[in-house]
Structures are given as C-alpha cells and as structure tokens.
Amino acid sequence: HPLDVFRRVIEVNLIGTFNVLRLCAAAIVNNTPNADGERGVxxxxxxxAAFDGQIGQAAYAASKxxxxxxTLPIMRDLARDGIRVCAIAPGIFDTPLLGxxxxxVRETLPAQVPFPPRLGRPTEFAQLAQAIVENPMLNGEVIRLDGGIRMPGK
Incomplete structure (x- = not known):
C-alpha cells in the first residue's frame, strides 16, 4: 500500500473506533449502575481479516x-467504571458494501463458508450484539461471527 492509503485506513477504522469508544465511555460513565454495578456495554x-488477512489487505487487517x-486492555481500563467492552469479528456478511x-464474485462467496454455506445476515449480527448486551459475563471478548470461515491467503 502507499503510506497515505495505509494511514487513511488506520485513521478511519482504528483511530475512528477508538475515538467513538472513548466518547461513548465518557457518556456511559454517567449512567446509573444496575444491581451488578454495570453502567453499559x-x-x-x-x-x-484481523486474524486471516489476505493479499492486499495489510492496512485493513492491521486496522481490524x-x-x-x-478490546481486552480497554475492558480492563473501563471495568472500574462498570463498563463492559466486547468486539464482534464478522466474516462475509450480506451488506451494501458487498452488494x-x-x-x-458474490456468487463465489457462500462456498467459502463451511456452515451454513451462505453469507451472514445483518439480523445475525444484531442477535449477537443483543446477546452481548444481555449477558453481563461477556466482557473483554472478541467473538468471531463467521460460519467457521478461515480466509485463504489469496
């Protein structure tokens, strides 16, 4: 990658995520804690791609x-404030970007997923997010949501 492209991807995906996270944490810390002392997640x-980056994905894989x-060190930082932190690592999902x-190219993608052999659905991502919100023991975790896919190097 040219350095400016690499820098831009890191700026948007990684630094952008951190910036939103820190602003959210600053707001969540003002929530009234529940019976467990939790203020939010x-x-x-x-x-x-964070685990299985492909050729040409150095910037994207690094950002993810x-x-x-x-995830883990920020969870440790925010635990004292009653804030949980998790991440979802989706595989190939049917999104407008993929569309x-x-x-x-789209026709070849489902065959790469061991089971179920199809693209992930946005509702499945939402279901996992809801499960994380509802289960206070999910904390500091990165959960792959990918049908078992392991991206090849090419």
Missing part, C-alpha cells in the same frame, strides 16, 4: 487487528 466491530488487540461487488 460498548461493542466494537472488528473483522475476521488493532480493534481486536485493544457493490460484481455478481460473479
């Missing part, structure tokens, strides 16, 4: 890997 979005890597790919 922050859920970040990483990607399977940064989100994965900051912009040529149909010939």
């Amino acid at each position: 922050i859920i970040n979005t990483a990607s399977v 890997g940064g989100i994965v890597s900051m 912009a790919l040529p149909e010939s």
Whole structure:
C-alpha cells in the first residue's frame, strides 16, 4: 500500500473506533449502575481479516487487528467504571458494501463458508450484539461471527 492509503485506513477504522469508544465511555460513565454495578456495554466491530488477512489487505487487517488487540486492555481500563467492552469479528456478511461487488464474485462467496454455506445476515449480527448486551459475563471478548470461515491467503 502507499503510506497515505495505509494511514487513511488506520485513521478511519482504528483511530475512528477508538475515538467513538472513548466518547461513548465518557457518556456511559454517567449512567446509573444496575444491581451488578454495570453502567453499559460498548461493542466494537472488528473483522475476521484481523486474524486471516489476505493479499492486499495489510492496512485493513492491521486496522481490524488493532480493534481486536485493544478490546481486552480497554475492558480492563473501563471495568472500574462498570463498563463492559466486547468486539464482534464478522466474516462475509450480506451488506451494501458487498452488494457493490460484481455478481460473479458474490456468487463465489457462500462456498467459502463451511456452515451454513451462505453469507451472514445483518439480523445475525444484531442477535449477537443483543446477546452481548444481555449477558453481563461477556466482557473483554472478541467473538468471531463467521460460519467457521478461515480466509485463504489469496
């Protein structure tokens, strides 16, 4: 990647995530704690590329890997304030961005997912986010939501 492209991807994906997270934490700390002392939960979005970056994805993989890597230490920082932190690392999901790919490429994607052999659905992402919100023992975790996919190097 040219350095300016790499820097931009890091700025948007990693630094942008951190900035939103810190602003959310500053607001959440003012919430009234529940019976467990919890004030709220922050859920970040990483990607399977954080673990299985492909050729040409150095910037993207690094940016999402940064989100994965900051989840645990930020959870440790915010636990004293009653704030939980988790991240979801989705695989291949049916999103508008994916919809912009040529149909010939889109048709090959479901076969890469071991089971179920299809693209993830936005509702499945939402269900996991809801489960994280509802389960106070989920904290400091990065959860892959990917149907078992492991991205090849190419």
